Structure formats: structure tokens, C-alpha cells
Amino acid sequence: RIVYLNGDYMPEEEAKVSIFDRGFVMGDAVYEVTSVLDGKILEFEGHMARLERSLSELQMVCPLTREDWLAIHHELVTRNELVDGMIYLQVSRGNAGDRDFHFPPAGTPPTVVLYTQSKPGLADDPKAKVGIKVISIPDLRWHRRDIKTVQLLYPSMAKMAAEAAGKHDAWFVEDGFVTEGSSNNVYIVKGSKIITRQLSHDILHGITRASLLKYAAEAQMEIEERPFTIAEAQAADEAFFTSASAFVMPVVEVDGAAVGTGKPGPVATRLREIYLEESL
Numbered sequence: 229r230i231v232y233l234n235g236d237y238m239p240e241e242e243a244k245v246s247i248f249d250r251g252f253v254m255g256d257a258v259y260e261v262t263s264v265l266d267g268k269i270l271e272f273e274g275h276m277a278r279l280e281r282s283l284s285e286l287q288m289v290c291p292l293t294r295e296d297w298l299a300i301h302h303e304l305v306t307r308n309e310l311v312d313g314m315i316y317l318q319v320s321r322g323n324a325g326d327r328d329f330h331f332p333p334a335g336t337p338p339t340v341v342l343y344t345q346s347k348p349g350l351a352d353d354p355k356a357k358v359g360i361k362v363i364s365i366p367d368l369r370w371h372r373r374d375i376k377t378v379q380l381l382y383p384s385m386a387k388m389a390a391e392a393a394g395k396h397d398a399w400f401v402e403d404g405f406v407t408e409g410s411s412n413n414v415y416i417v418k419g420s421k422i423i424t425r426q427l428s429h430d431i432l433h434g435i436t437r438a439s440l441l442k443y444a445a446e447a448q449m450e451i452e453e454r455p456f457t458i459a460e461a462q463a464a465d466e467a468f469f470t471s472a473s474a475f476v477m478p479v480v481e482v483d484g485a486a487v488g489t490g491k492p493g494p495v496a497t498r499l500r501e502i503y504l505e506e507s508l
């Protein structure tokens with residue numbers, strides 16, 4: 229695999245980063261995951277807008293222009309002959325020398341890494357046909373979940389807890405309400421309404437979420453942006469999640485209770501079709 233590191237393309241074995249890098253020592257880095265379907269890069273502008281925002285919230289300078297980022301994305305797709313998969317992008321605050329909580333001086337070069345991950349048949353994930361099962365878990369993350377940092381230890385623990393329980397994923401709960409999934413935004417369908425939590429610092433502002441809500445509105449579907457509980461999800465007609473890597477994924481069980489019929493419902497199924505049609 230050919231990867232990108234700080235201005236150069238190289239085989240992955242040659243891509244080396246300092247042990248002093250603040251991404252490594254302090255989790256001081258932000259990232260984006262962008263899907264590629266049939267060689268096409270999805271939602272590029274959305275991901276770059278969010279990257280710029282994450283960096284600026286953490287007082288980091290965006291090191292490249294959108295044109296530069298796009299050129300790198302295209303170059304990696306071409307060099308790796310990527311058909312279906314993902315492009316991972318990470319910007320860390322760079323090599324700070326000796327360990328220090330304070331940010332390094334302005335002008336310290338960030339560490340910029342991009343690489344591809346091939347996922348043949350990404351859009352035909354068999355799980356979308358049967359739906360996935362989730363557990364709930366307290367949301368113990370920090371309170372700036374709108375910034376896409378690489379501090380993913382708790383989401384990793386949540387996924388391990390789900391796996392240990394024989395399920396696929398975990399939904400975070402705070403003050404009695406669902407915030408989001410361990411790596412996705414979540415929705416329930418009740419009657420004619422699609423219900424999803426409103427944007428705030430409590431959740432990541434999903435790029436897939438923004439497009440999905442736009443497509444749903446265009447299809448005359450009713451949307452209510454408000455928090456919901458686990459009990460409401462269990463009593464809902466349908467549930468689903470969205471993310472760049474899974475698009476729209478039906479959720480058929482929450483904490484052991486079947487949602488609706490226990491099978492992917494018509495709204496989630498239709499929205500997945502619409503999302504994939506619009507993306508390709």
C-alpha cells in the first residue's frame with residue numbers, strides 16, 4: 229500500500245512518525261474517514277469542512293488547502309487502485325520534543341497522514357439486510373464530541389463490551405438520553421417521524437447525518453431533532469444509524485429488545501437506497 233506522510237508518498241513500511249509526536253503521546257490529533265465507492269470519493273467537501281472546524285477548535289492551523297487534500301485523496305485512490313473502501317486522514321499537532329502539556333510553539337509542523345483501506349463490496353454489507361444489535365452503555369467521553377479527535381479509547385471499549393455481549397455495537401446514554409453510537413449517529417422511526425438528536429457539543433456532527441436529513445426532507449419525510457431514550461428506541465417502529473463507513477445501517481435490537489418487527493424496516497431500507505443512489 230502506498231501512503232501519504234508529510235508531503236510524500238511512500239510504501240507503508242517506510243512511513244515512520246516520531247515517538248515524541250503529540251498524536252502518539254497525548255492523543256492530540258484529529259481525523260476524518262471518507263468512503264470510496266466504485267473509485268468515487270464520497271462527501272469530500274463535508275469531511276474537509278469538518279476537518280477545518282476540528283482543527284480550528286483545537287487551535288491548529290489547517291496545513292493544506294482543499295485542492296491539496298483533494299489531490300492527495302485522488303492520488304491515493306489511483307496509486308492503490310482503490311475501488312471500494314476508505315481514506316483515513318489524520319493531522320496531529322506534531323513532534324513537540326520533550327513531553328509537555330503545553331502546545332508547542334506556533335509554526336511547529338503538524339504530522340499529516342493519509343492512507344487507504346480497501347473494503348471490496350462496501351455498499352453490499354450483508355449486515356444491512358438483517359440489521360445489527362446494540363447494547364447501551366454510559367457515555368463517559370469528554371464533552372466536546374463535536375471535535376473529531378483520535379481519543380477513541382472509550383469508543384473502543386464500548387465496541388469490545390458490545391462484542392463480549394454478543395452484539396454489534398453500543399449506544400451511548402447520558403442523563404437518560406441516547407447521545408450517539410460508538411462511531412455513528414443514531415435514529416428511531418415512530419409513526420411517520422424520523423427522530424434524531426439535535427446537533428450540539430454532545431455528538432459528532434455526522435457528514436452522513438447531514439446528507440441523510442437533506443434527502444429525507446426532499447422525500448417529504450418528517451424529521452424531529454430531539455433526544456430520545458432507550459425505552460423509546462425499544463418501543464419504536466424502526467431504528468438505524470449513519471456513518472461514513474456504513475452509510476445507513478438498520479438496528480433491530482436494543483438491549484435485548486427487538487425494535488419493531490426485529491427486521492430492517494421500510495424507512496431505514498429506503499433511506500439506505502436513497503443515500504447510496506445519491507452518492508454514486
Ligand code: PDD
Nearest residue numbers: 261411412413432434435436437471472
Ligand atoms: N465515525 N459519531 C461518532 C462518534 C463517530 O465516530 C462517527 C464517525 C459518526 C458519524 O459521522 P460521519 O457520518 O461523518 O462518518 C458519528 C467514523 C466513521 C469512524 O470513526 O470510523
